[in-house]
Amino acid sequence: MEKLQAPFAPDEIEWRVGSTNQDKTKGLALAYVTNRAIQNRLDETFGVFGWKNDFKEWKGTSQLCGISVKQNDEWIAKWDGADDSNMEATKGGLSDAMKRAAYQWGIGRYLYKLPSVWCKIKAVGKSYALAETPNLPDWALPKEYKGTKTGNKSTGVEPGEQEGDKPGSTPFNAVEVAKKLFAYAVNKTTLDAEGYKMFRQDLVEARKIATVDDREWTEKDAKIVQAELLKLKK
Template sequence: MNLQNLHAPFPPNEIEWRVGSTKADKSSGLALAYLTARHVMERLDEVCGVGNWQDRYEFHGKRTVCYLSIRIGEEWVTKADGAGDSDVEAEKGAISDALKRAAVKWGVGRYLYSLGNTWVDLEAAGKSVRIKKTEFAKLAKMMEAKFGLPPSDMGDVNLAAAEAVEAEEQAALVSARHKIRDAQNTDECQSAFGEAWKQFTDDEGRRQLKAEYDARKAALGTSRVDPNAQFDQMARESEPA
C-alpha cells in the first residue's frame, strides 16, 4: 500500500464545482472545487483496498464527526474531522462532508485547497446563480495544467516504486535459492551459491542463501570444497578495505 497515492489528483471530470463569492451584479463569481463522497470512497478502495479502511461517526448536537481509519501493517491509524455546523453543510449532508474532511487529513483532495481564486462567468438559475456550462471545459483544462493527470491505472497504485523493487529482489532471491536447491552435484551447488552470493549483499538474503547451500550440500554428500570455508572467504572479500 502506497499512501502517497491518496494525494494523487483526480480526473478533471470528477471534480465538482459550486459558486462561492460573487460580484455585486452576479455576472461572475468564484468557482469552488470539491469532491463527492463517492469519489473519496473509491479512492480509498483503490489505494488501501476495501478491507483496509473503515469509517465511524459520532454525533454531537448539530456536528457530525467522522473517524476515518486505515490499516497500516497490523495497526489501525485513525484521523478525524467533523461537519454540520452551517446550513450549507447541512444541505450537502453532514455525514458526507465529515467523511470528506477526514479524508483530506489523509491527503485525499487536499491539493484542491491550493487552487486559489478562480473566477468564472455565471448565469441565472431561478432565484440563484450557477456556473455557465461553457466555463467547465476551461476549468478542466486549468486543473490539468495546474495539477497534472491522475495515475492512468489506479489498479496498480498499491505497489509503490520501492515496493516494486523489493518484490523484484525477493523474486530473484527465490529463484537463486531454487537454483542452489536444484543443483545436481556439489560443483553445480557451489557455482550457484557463488553467483548468488555476489548478487545479494543484504544480510537476510545471504543468510537464506547460506542455509539453502548448506542444506543442499548435506543432501549431496561431502564436497571436495568445504562450504564453510568458501562462505568465510566470500565474506572476507565482501568486507570494506
C-alpha cells in the same frame, strides 16, 4: 502516500460557488473531490477491508467523520467535521465531513493550491451555480491524462448536494455497491430474503460502507443491487 494523494481526473471533481460579486453575475469557483472518488481511492490504496469511516453528530448542528486505515493490524484514524447544510441538513453535513476527513489524509489536498478563478454564475432556485467550469492546470491532473480538463458540472452554493443527486437521476455502479454490502453482511447473515430485508432495515449503517453517490436509494436502485448480491452468493 503518493498513490493516496495523487490528483484525480476532472470528472471526479465537483465545483461549487464560493463568494459572489455584488451583482451576482460572477462567483469564485471552488473545487472538491466527490465522495465516490474518495471511496474509490481508499479502496484502491488500502483494499475494501483496509479502511472504514465513522460518523458522529457534534453540537446538534454538525457532523464529524473519521476515516480509519489499517496498518500492521492497527486502525489509525483522522477526523474532521462540517456543519449541516440548510437543505437536506444531515446528508450535506455527512458528505462534507467525509471530504474534510479525506483531506486530513491528503486526499484532494492539492486542490487548495488551485489559483482563484471567477466564473459566470446562474441562479438555481434560491442558490447559484457556475454557468461554466474552469480548466484544471496540468499539475492538477493525473499523469498521462489526455481527456477534458473541465471536470463535472457546477454544483450550487449550498454544500452537500450536487446535480444528479436526486433519487434515480443518475446511474451508479451496482456491482461495486453490492460487493461492499456483501462485505458488510458476510459475518451477519446469509444473502437470502431475510438478509436482504436486513439491508433495507439497516440502510443507515449500510450506507456508511456503501454510499451511493450521496443520494437516497430508489426502489429501482435496490432491485439492481439485490440482483448483484444474488450473483455474489452463487
